[in-house]
Amino acid sequence: MKVSERIQRMKESSTLAVAARAAALKKEGADVVAFGTGEPDFDTPSNIKEAAERALQAGQTKYVSTPGTVEARAAVAAKLHGENGIACKPEHVAITAGAKHALYLTLQTLIDVGDDMVLPTPAWVSYRPLIELAGGRCIEVAGTMEQGFKVTPAQLAAAMTPRTVAVILNSPSNPCGIAYTEAEIRELCEVIAAHPRAVLISDEIYEKLVYPEVDPGLRHFSPGSIPAMAERTITLNGLSKAFAMTGWRIGYVCAPGGNGTFMQELIKLQGQMTNNIPAFFMPAIVEAFSSRSAPQVEAMRVAFARRAAVVAELVRAIPRFRSVRPNGAFYSFPSIAACKGLTSPGGRRIEDAQTFAEALLLEAHVAVVPGGDFGACAADHIRITFATDEATLRKGMARIAEFTAALR
Ligand SMILES: Cc1ncc(COP(=O)(O)O)c(C=O)c1O
The missing domain is CATH 3.40.640.10 (Type I PLP-dependent aspartate aminotransferase-like (Major domain))
Incomplete structure (x- = not known):
């Protein structure tokens, strides 16, 4: 079937693509740590859910x-x-x-x-x-x-x-x-x-x-x-x-x-x-x-602030990464430039953030988003989403540290 040129020219969302690949690996039984999607791990506050439920039941x-x-x-x-x-x-x-x-x-x-x-x-x-x-x-x-x-x-x-x-x-x-x-x-x-x-x-x-x-x-x-x-x-x-x-x-x-x-x-x-x-x-x-939602929003913010500190520390501890300390949102965006030209334990050559992220997913089972689609100046960066609980964060970061240290 015909597809318009303008849609053919358009790139797929790379964040959604990473999420799909991580989900496929998970389905095959791999214990994947997903740092790909920018999505809070908390549930929607119950007062907001109840307002929608009431409106639905009332026939809106x-x-x-x-x-x-x-x-x-x-x-x-x-x-x-x-x-x-x-x-x-x-x-x-x-x-x-x-x-x-x-x-x-x-x-x-x-x-x-x-x-x-x-x-x-x-x-x-x-x-x-x-x-x-x-x-x-x-x-x-x-x-x-x-x-x-x-x-x-x-x-x-x-x-x-x-x-x-x-x-x-x-x-x-x-x-x-x-x-x-x-x-x-x-x-x-x-x-x-x-x-x-x-x-x-x-x-x-x-x-x-x-x-x-x-x-x-x-x-x-x-x-x-x-x-x-x-x-x-x-x-x-x-x-x-x-x-x-x-x-x-x-x-x-x-x-x-x-x-x-x-x-x-x-x-x-x-x-x-x-x-x-x-x-x-x-x-x-x-x-x-x-005003009923404000305390819950603030509680989530405080949790993210704590995770931002944890991730900043763990990223800083990886000698081959360089980064800026996050002070907002839930992303860390380190440079992997020092890994370029090296080879992973599984024999994959790291050319850029794309090949780094691929090798990391396939060999260490951690999903991150390669930086290329975030702009020309971001090609050597990976995005790590810290919208996840601290134990998962530490587990995934330990795998990233180990994978990065094992590059030769
Ligand atoms: C910078 C930015 N703007 C907008 C959005 C879109 O958010 P949503 O469509 O879920 O409201 C996102 C989602 O990741 C985002 O990161």
Whole structure:
């Protein structure tokens, strides 16, 4: 059967590919430690589940308004206003099938063929394929490990041209596990503000996972709260990571600018595509943003902060790895450059992170994601997800240490 050229050109998500390979090995009976998928190991807080159950039993099973119910959009707007300082009204919000869908809708609504999108890298694997699917050109700006995985204002200024329609910022970051400080975000926004045509897409899916335990005083900062950026920032977020709700597929996008036109056009696309997400999730969204969920979200954050410290220590103890200490999200992103040119105990030559990850999975049964799809500057890195319990974390890290030490 015919497949369109644009889909043939698109790469498969490498994180999902790693998960599939690890699952296949597991099925064959191997004891695989999965550090691949970016998914909290906690269960969804019970108050949120109960709100969905009640709505389902009460018969909230019909279509609702495409971007979500009035109540759910109001809850998202109140959260963005109260917690993030973003001047957001319910009509600026669309509730989507995960933040990934929010990103897809945003890029399709924003990009014309040939438009430039500036992407600080290493960056999440889905940005480039979805930018290119929309017809955009992805301009990577390398935030290398030597600069703490952060791009500088000078680098951003050099990458922006009159063709730039947007910059994507993802703080805290997948795959780097780092969060920009408020001051750093303000400096980057000054650069963007000097380009009247450009908007900022701020992907804040990991906002609840910031670790002042690592960097005292660090807190999440939303660029959409800066007055000069208020009308120029599209904020993406969702419930997947903060509330351990990956399987529910609930995301949202907030775009206050353009007299609401941008959001109306985005909702037009959503209406032709998916309509609303499940109607009985709407009260669960309201419940998630209630004060009843806050202690559970904080308990998960504290657990992740502890794991971040454990992983940082175990990665540092591997002489052939170099890394930056994670202070956000749940990823460590070490460089395996010192392993290149060596051969594994099973006779596999390590050429890059891809061959390292393959050998590690097949010989030591640990699944990690090779860095290549996170950007050109990430080809020698692997992503280790620490969204798993401490015992599994220690077991997997011990295997990685042993495998790496045995390379000759
Ligand atoms: C940076 C980033 N943005 C967005 C998403 C999408 O999240 P979801 O579609 O589950 O809401 C992910 C998921 O891994 C992510 O890492």
